[in-house]
Amino acid sequence: MTFEQINSLRTERQFLSKKANEDEYIELYRDTQPGQNVYWNGFGTPPNLVFRTDFNDMEFNRARILDRKLIKGRFCGGNIGWIMKEDIELFAAVYKKPLKNPSETTLKVLDIIEREGPANIQFIKEETGLLVKEITPALHKLQEAFLVYEDQYNGEWDRGWMRFDEMFPNVNLDKYTKTEATKILLLRFSKRMVAFTLTMAKNLYRIPEKEIKLAVSELIDEGLLKETEFGFILTSDIENIEKHTESIPHSIYAIHRNDIMYKANETELKQYSEKLCDGLEYDHEPLQYLLIDGVFQGVVAGHFRNGPYDLNDVRCNIDKTENMKDEIIEAVKKVNFGHSPVRFMGKELQ
Secondary structure (H helix, E strand, O other), X not given: OOHHHHHHHHHHHOOOOOOEOHHHHHHHHHHOOOEOOOOOOOOOOOOOOOOOEOOOHHHHHHHHHHOOOEEEEEEXXXXXXXXXXXXXXXXXXXXXXXXXXXXXXXXXXXXXXXXHOOEOHHHHHHHHOOOHHHHHHHHHHHHHOOOEEEEOOOOOOOOEEEEHHHHOOOOOOOOOOHHHHHHHXXXXXXXXXXXXXXXXXXXXXXXXXXXXHHHHHHHHHOOOEEEEOOEEXXXXXXXXXXXXXXXXXXXXXXXXXXXXXXXXXXXHHHHHHHHHHOOOOOOOEEEEEEEEOOEEEEEEEEEOOOOOOEEEEEEEOOOOHHHHHHHHHHHHHHOOOOOOOOEEOOEEOO
């Protein structure tokens, strides 16, 4: 077993070396939930898995949201995400935060929704006299407690809030224990990443490492996971990896910061970008990361803003960078609406 074999199989299972059809995409989405939209890409847009399909998966997911097949919620540290309806019980077990000592404001908001819902924020404001800045965090607490549901099915700002149990009367929020649900998520994660570490799982799911350790330990005891020098691997995958090719189709992708390939490696990639951009005098926030032949080997640095980002530089750490310069710049332009970076490896482009 080699890293190259793991990387090749990971790239294949992420559909970065071939494109997923609709059935394959639905399975990939399930295994990489919660789905998110492109980082810093506008309010209300559907989630999408960039580069994985030949069809428009944003519109595919827009249709799934309209059909209530994808459900909006707050997961992974309170971040907005979309999960498949059949997995509500699974994610509730991991992320539900029961109300403890709720404030008077939170109880007022809940009372209005229970009596008058569905209700939008403007209606709640009129009925309670509360300010929007008071109502919004209360709604978020209720949402994380799975007491209310934000029915944003069409991307509009004026969405209704309603009782969760009214929207999903047949859902059993106590179906799984947290450990049981975490184990299911980790098995899915392992399938798509092929090998993972505790840090990678913590990066993605934003749950305490001790809870991940407990779930991993049980999966090892059950013979479903095996610890290797490359991380934790599905026991059933070991033979697949050992027989898999080390080769990988050449590719360059500029990966955004909500992509699972970034999220799982976030700790390492933050440190990596800091080293690559250390000492630069211009804005150098990491906008995208360059995934070259399945390995992160560069960063697009600049500044986020509404409209085109400031693409101040492209920094890489690979040999023969100049030989791939035009290819890398095209990959950057592809995800930045045709805009070209100002610099490449610190040198201004003409």
